[in-house]
Amino acid sequence: MLTKKAQKTMPKTDVVVIGLGWTGAIMSKELVDAGLKVVALERGDHRPTSEGAAYPGIADELSHVQRFRLFQRMKNSTVTIRYNDESEAVPYRQLGSFYLGEHVGGCGFHWNGMTWRALPEDLQIRSKYIEKYGEDFIPKESTIQDYPVTYEELEPHFEMFENVCGTSGQAGNLNGKIIEGGNPFESPRANDYPNEPLKTLYSGNIFKNAAKKLGLHPFPIPASNASKPFTNPYGVRLGPCNYCGFCEDFGCYMYSKASPQTTILPALIPDPNFELRTQSEVIKINTNDAKDRATGVTYVDKNGDLVFQPADMVLLCAFQIHNVRLLLVSKIGEPYNPQTGNGVVGKNFAYQYNTSATIYLKEGAINNPFIGAGASGTVIDDFNGLNFDHREGNFIGGAYIAATNTGGRPIAQTHTAPGTPNWGAGWKQGKKEGYQRTISLNAEGSVLSYKDAYIDLDPTYTDRFGIPLARMTFNWHDNEYRQGDYMAKQLTKICEAMENVESFSVQKITGDWDTRNYQSTHITGGAITGDSPKNSVVNKYLQSWDIPNLFIYGASAFPQNLSYNPTGLVGALAYHSAKAIKERYLSNPGPLVK
Amino acid sequence: MKKYDSSRRKFMQISIATSTMLLIPRAGFSQTQNHNEMYVPQFFNQEEWNFICAITDQLIPEDELGGGAIAAGVPEFIDRQMLTDYGTGALFYMSGPYHIDALPTLGYQEQYAPNELYQHAIAQINHYLQQKYQKQFPDLDAETQILVMKELEAGTIPLQGISSSTTFFNLLWKNTQEGFFSDPKYGGNKQMMGWKLLGFPGARADFMDFVDKPGKPYPYGPVNLAGKRG
Ligand SMILES: Cc1cc2nc3c(=O)[nH]c(=O)nc-3n(C[C@H](O)[C@H](O)[C@H](O)COP(=O)(O)OP(=O)(O)OC[C@H]3O[C@@H](n4cnc5c(N)ncnc54)[C@H](O)[C@@H]3O)c2cc1C
Ligand code: SF4
Numbered sequence: 001m002l003t004k005k006a007q008k009t010m011p012k013t014d015v016v017v018i019g020l021g022w023t024g025a026i027m028s029k030e031l032v033d034a035g036l037k038v039v040a041l042e043r044g045d046h047r048p049t050s051e052g053a054a055y056p057g058i059a060d061e062l063s064h065v066q067r068f069r070l071f072q073r074m075k076n077s078t079v080t081i082r083y084n085d086e087s088e089a090v091p092y093r094q095l096g097s098f099y100l101g102e103h104v105g106g107c108g109f110h111w112n113g114m115t116w117r118a119l120p121e122d123l124q125i126r127s128k129y130i131e132k133y134g135e136d137f138i139p140k141e142s143t144i145q146d147y148p149v150t151y152e153e154l155e156p157h158f159e160m161f162e163n164v165c166g167t168s169g170q171a172g173n174l175n176g177k178i179i180e181g182g183n184p185f186e187s188p189r190a191n192d193y194p195n196e197p198l199k200t201l202y203s204g205n206i207f208k209n210a211a212k213k214l215g216l217h218p219f220p221i222p223a224s225n226a227s228k229p230f231t232n233p234y235g236v237r238l239g240p241c242n243y244c245g246f247c248e249d250f251g252c253y254m255y256s257k258a259s260p261q262t263t264i265l266p267a268l269i270p271d272p273n274f275e276l277r278t279q280s281e282v283i284k285i286n287t288n289d290a291k292d293r294a295t296g297v298t299y300v301d302k303n304g305d306l307v308f309q310p311a312d313m314v315l316l317c318a319f320q321i322h323n324v325r326l327l328l329v330s331k332i333g334e335p336y337n338p339q340t341g342n343g344v345v346g347k348n349f350a351y352q353y354n355t356s357a358t359i360y361l362k363e364g365a366i367n368n369p370f371i372g373a374g375a376s377g378t379v380i381d382d383f384n385g386l387n388f389d390h391r392e393g394n395f396i397g398g399a400y401i402a403a404t405n406t407g408g409r410p411i412a413q414t415h416t417a418p419g420t421p422n423w424g425a426g427w428k429q430g431k432k433e434g435y436q437r438t439i440s441l442n443a444e445g446s447v448l449s450y451k452d453a454y455i456d457l458d459p460t461y462t463d464r465f466g467i468p469l470a471r472m473t474f475n476w477h478d479n480e481y482r483q484g485d486y487m488a489k490q491l492t493k494i495c496e497a498m499e500n501v502e503s504f505s506v507q508k509i510t511g512d513w514d515t516r517n518y519q520s521t522h523i524t525g526g527a528i529t530g531d532s533p534k535n536s537v538v539n540k541y542l543q544s545w546d547i548p549n550l551f552i553y554g555a556s557a558f559p560q561n562l563s564y565n566p567t568g569l570v571g572a573l574a575y576h577s578a579k580a581i582k583e584r585y586l587s588n589p590g591p592l593v594k
Numbered sequence: 595m596k597k598y599d600s601s602r603r604k605f606m607q608i609s610i611a612t613s614t615m616l617l618i619p620r621a622g623f624s625q626t627q628n629h630n631e632m633y634v635p636q637f638f639n640q641e642e643w644n645f646i647c648a649i650t651d652q653l654i655p656e657d658e659l660g661g662g663a664i665a666a667g668v669p670e671f672i673d674r675q676m677l678t679d680y681g682t683g684a685l686f687y688m689s690g691p692y693h694i695d696a697l698p699t700l701g702y703q704e705q706y707a708p709n710e711l712y713q714h715a716i717a718q719i720n721h722y723l724q725q726k727y728q729k730q731f732p733d734l735d736a737e738t739q740i741l742v743m744k745e746l747e748a749g750t751i752p753l754q755g756i757s758s759s760t761t762f763f764n765l766l767w768k769n770t771q772e773g774f775f776s777d778p779k780y781g782g783n784k785q786m787m788g789w790k791l792l793g794f795p796g797a798r799a800d801f802m803d804f805v806d807k808p809g810k811p812y813p814y815g816p817v818n819l820a821g822k823r824g
Contacts, residue, residue, distance in 0.1 A: 056819045059797035062776035067680050078687040081700055090696045090703055093687045202808040244799035253799075366809050370794055371801040410775035410794045422747070423653045423767055424740065428791060432659065435792040460691065514699045
């Protein structure tokens with residue numbers, strides 16, 4: 001398929017966008033507004049809110065969560081997974097620890113909406129840790145590196161993304177002034193969030209009181225679930241969230257959760273300079289013989305025909321793992337070699353490491369877990385970034401600890417009371433008790449990058465077109481296990497300080513990465529950003545070092561993983577790039593960093 | 595603050611009492627089996643259907659809290675699922691080579707789609723039980739059924755061509771819970787009994803009026819996707 005000649009060539013366009021999820025929508029809108037002709041190729045279908053998220057059909061857990069209604073058809077394509085270089089990878093046959101999106105809106109249609117700004121030290125991780133703890137504190141096998149862009153440079157772009165999303169939150173640091181009730185550790189913001197925070201729910205209140213008692217600093221999670229009716233900078237209107245409890249894995253029928261559908265597409269799709277082609281799966285980025293210029297992309301259209309779309313600029317917006325795979329199959333850039341450490345494509349693949357607590361409340365507690373929103377919850381940042389002393393726990397990175405309430409859906413979001421048998425007599429009783437009386441805390445932790453964690457092409461398994469699948473080689477390292485020990489201690493203290501608790505248990509990951517149960521879709525790296533072509537695939541504007549008319553968006557750019565959910569930073573990096581393209585690249589199309 | 599101590603738990607005492615009660619072999623499944631007798635399985639043959647009815651009845655038995663898997667229509671739910679894209683494996687990557695002995699943490703690696711896994715597993719389990727007890731699963735007394743289920747769960751019943759009996763047991767248990775708790779339109783959760791058990795309001799999906807009342811009992815019963823109240 002990769003070597004076949006296209007049956008059809010389309011008229012040339014200024015810009016071709018691969019994938020119309022969050023980053024594809026942002027970049028299409030920004031460049032259409034700059035007067036360019038943009039063609040977006042999306043492998044899935046068009047799913048406007050009125051079709052993909054209409055009530056009552058949306059309130060169906062079996063179809064959306066258990067049967068992955070909005071997600072990638074694994075039959076067509078997947079990835080393979082192994083823990084180390086020595087073993088053979090096996091396919092990720094069913095979605096498990098991370099989900100892959102498909103269709104217009106991408107994962108942005110059915111995400112939770114937690115919208116974070118990176119901490120300054122997240123972006124300068126290597127130098128800030130060396131500065132504070134010395135060179136030896138960084139594990140030898142780790143390949144973490146600084147971003148080539150700082151928090152200060154990204155600040156206005158974080159703000160733009162929050163304004164587009166109508167993010168609901170409480171500022172903690174406005175231009176250096178610490179504000180009560182917000183996150184005192186956050187980096188200075190020029191302006192407050194566009195919407196006030198979501199309401200604090202039952203578990204959030206209990207957690208908040210316990211955290212305060214311990215001298216910690218609870219605040220509401222920044223949520224792109226609009227707390228009020230809101231009109232964003234593109235003139236698109238969002239409705240107020242009604243805490244429906246069918247949020248992550250679902251589209252939002254209330255038009256409250258920010259998604260490309262609810263924030264950008266209504267202003268983009270009618271634009272005559274924009275064209276969307278659905279059921280169009282890109283299989284290759286085409287280049288000239290010298291491999292210093294992208295000429296366009298090749299895709300399979302809805303009839304199964306192979307089509308060439310020529311373009312002056314190619315924007316790769318297909319989501320982290322698909323971005324990396326498209327680069328590898330298109331033979332763009334030097335693939336990373338874990339033995340020599342040479343090559344950059346596929347380098348620094350990372351994930352997140354979670355520690356959690358399950359709390360069983362006293363008899364009579366009524367938690368009403370079905371009342372929830374994708375990002376409703378209370379959180380502390382006291383054990384994140386450089387906000388605490390890492391010498392005690394002896395690890396790099398951190399976690400945010402949160403009590404979230406996203407829905408209490410009966411198949412996948414229920415707990416049984418402690419001591420309940422797994423099944424059979426007594427199970428129903430334990431399920432009933434556990435439903436109202438259980439709350440949980442999650443410490444979502446960062447993960448370092450390592451020499452032996454990377455992405456390449458699988459030698460055996462292929463997609464429906466016979467093109468090799470991406471292969472993930474990844475497992476936890478000692479730094480993460482030590483983080484788990486430390487977070488488990490903090491979780492224990494918090495649980496002990498909580499009111500109305502009958503008993504609790506703390507769970508930390510000890511063995512291999514378990515790919516079976518959902519953890520998060522925050523997979524990162526593989527086409528990382530850096531300050532030189534030797535250590536990265538893209539420069540600070542997400543422009544390919546090798547091919548200046550190719551830009552690569554999404555969490556594939558992260559040199560290592562944050563503890564935060566990625567999309568705030570993904571969005572800010574996209575707006576930062578859009579500005580450079582509009583102000584500098586269009587008048588002088590060449591490398592933006594020399 | 596104490597860590598979990600199940601022996602103190604009230605519901606455990608209840609459940610111990612119930613399980614002793616249930617050790618007495620029961621005639622048929624329960625008074626609510628009629629519904630499932632009316633349903634004609636579309637995918638399973640008679641032997642498979644009898645197995646599913648008997649085992650799901652043990653997974654979620656009827657008790658003082660109300661109907662179990664049989665009354666909720668779980669066997670019908672599972673049968674109907676077998677013919678969907680899920681059952682036939684069309685949702686999953688199902689291309690070889692297969693490494694069914696891969697580490698369990700690497701996820702489902704079976705060479706069979708879910709519906710084939712059911713068929714292969716049930717036939718082999720019944721064959722094994724025939725050799726050991728001269729009976730098939732539905733004909734065993736309740737005590738032995740539970741013992742066999744514990745072995746299935748622990749992976750100690752040998753199944754050819756399947757990674758382990760645990761895989762099959764987990765799939766069956768997952769589907770059973772899905773049938774107990776999903777919208778009634780899929781054939782299970784009859785009368786929304788799974789939702790009523792928990793106090794889950796079903797497809798209401800609007801809590802604007804209740805978000806300010808933490809700790810208060812929610813006053814409304816469930817509604818389903820068809821708009822019926824439970
Ligand atoms: C259940 C869930 C919950 C999440 N919750 C949060 C959260 O609370 N906070 C947060 O920050 N992040 C969250 N995320 C992650 C967030 O959704 C992603 O970070 C974000 O959507 C990434 O944007 P993207 O543009 O890189 O990719 P996407 O939004 O996924 O868009 C990629 C698009 O490209 C298309 N595509 C892929 N390959 C091709 C191809 N070859 N040809 C054509 N089209 C192609 C895809 O179909 C898709 O539409 C969550 C994700 C999931 C799945
Ligand atoms: S919880 Fe709120 S934001 Fe989420 S889907 Fe429901 S109404 Fe939309």
